[in-house]
Amino acid sequence: MTDLLQRYLKSVERRLPKEQAKDIIAELREVISAKIETEEAKLGRAANADEVAAILKAYGHPVVVASRYAGFDYLIGPNYYPWFWHVQRIAVGATIAITFAIIALRSLGADEPFRAAFRGFGGAIEAALICFGVVSLLFVLAERYKLDMKWAQKWDPKTLPRDHMREPKSLFETFIALVFDIVIILWWVKVVNFPNQVPLRGDASVEIHLSEAWGAVYWPILVLMVGAAVVHLADLLHPAWTRLRSVASIAGHASGIAILWVLFRAQPLIEVGPANGADAEQTEKVFRLIENIMNVSMGVAGLIWAVVIGVEIWRLWQTTRPPAVPPMPHSLSV
C-alpha cells in the first residue's frame, strides 16, 4: 500500500512547481491516506494493492492531478486565443508570400529552374512551420506571464470595412492561386516548358506553338500575370474585400478583354506542325480543332470577365450608398 501511494505521490511531485511541491504532496498524502483508511475500515482489513490502485485511479492520473495545481489551465487562453489566429494568419501568410517571392526570383536565375522551384517549396513549408511555432511560443509565453492586452482595445470601429461585399478568400484558395500564378509566369517567360506534342493515331503526332499574334500582347499578358500574383499575395495578408481590390479586378479583367480583342483580330492563334510522320491533312484537322476550341474558350472567358467587371462595379457602387438600416422589430419600435 505504502509503496503504491509513494510511487503515485512521487509521480505527482515531479510535475509540481518546485517551491510548493513538498507542501502539496504532504496534503495529498494526508487526503489519500484518509481515503485508504476509510476503505480499510469498511473492509475490516488492510487494503490490498488492487484496492489501493482503484483509490489512486479514482483520484486521477498524476499528470491531471499535478496540472490542477499549475495555476494556469490553458496553453493559450480565451483572452489571447482570438489574437493567436489573427496574428498566425498574418505572420504565416507573410512568410509564405516572402518565401515564394524569393523562390520565384531564385528559380528565374537558376540553371535548372524547375528543380530550384521544387526545392524552394520545401523551404517555404519549413519557413511557414517555423513561423507558426515561433508565434505559438510567443502566445504561450503571453498567456503564462499574462501579457497586458490593453493594446487590443486601441481599435477604431470606423476603420472596419463598410460592408461585407465578398466572402474573404480562404488561405488555401489563395495559396493554390499563387502557386498557379508562379508556374504560369515561369512558363510564359520560358523558364519552364510543358509538353506541346499532341499524339495522333499510330505513332504520329503534331507540335503546337503559339502563333506570332501573341507576340504583340506578350508584355501586357506578363504584366497581367504578375499583377494577378501581386493581388493574390495581397489576399494572403488581407483576405477581405477592399475597394482597391475591386478596382484592381476591374482593371485586370478589362485589360484581359482588350487582349482577347487584339488576339481575335490577329488570327490564327496557334501554329501546328507535323511530327513523327503526321500528314498535312491530320495537321490541318488538329489546327482547325484547337483553333476553334481556343476561339470559343476566349469568347466564353470574355463574357465571364465582362460579368465579373459588372459585379465589381456593382460592389463599388453599393459601398457609395448609405447602409440600409434593418427594420426594428415591432416589440422594440416606439
Add this chain to the structure above:
Amino acid sequence: MPVAADIIEVLRLELRRGTLILAVLGCLRSEKYGYTLKTELGEKGVDIDEGALYPMLRRLEAQGLLTSEWREDAKRQKRFYRLSADGAAALDQLTIEWRAMNGAIESILKEGGQ
C-alpha cells in the same frame, strides 16, 4: 428535440463553477480541514470533487482569501483552512452580488413560467 446530455452537463458545470467558490468561502467562516469541508458541502447539497477542491483551496489561499496551518488532529497531521480578513470582505461582496443575481434570475425565470 431534447438537448443532448453532454451539452446539459457542460452548461451545468459552467453554472456551478463560480458558485462553488462562494460555497467554499461560506463554509470556511469556521476553521475546517479538507475532508470535513467536503463533507459539510456534500451534506448541504454541494458536491465537489476532491481533485478540484484542494487546488481551489490553494488558489484561494494564494489570493489571500484563506489562511491555513498544519496541525495534529486525531493523531494525524492535517491542514486546516479558514477565511482570512480579506476573504471575509470578499465573501460579503460576493454574497451581495449572488443575492442580486439570484433575485434577478428568479424574476426572469418566473416571467418565463419556469
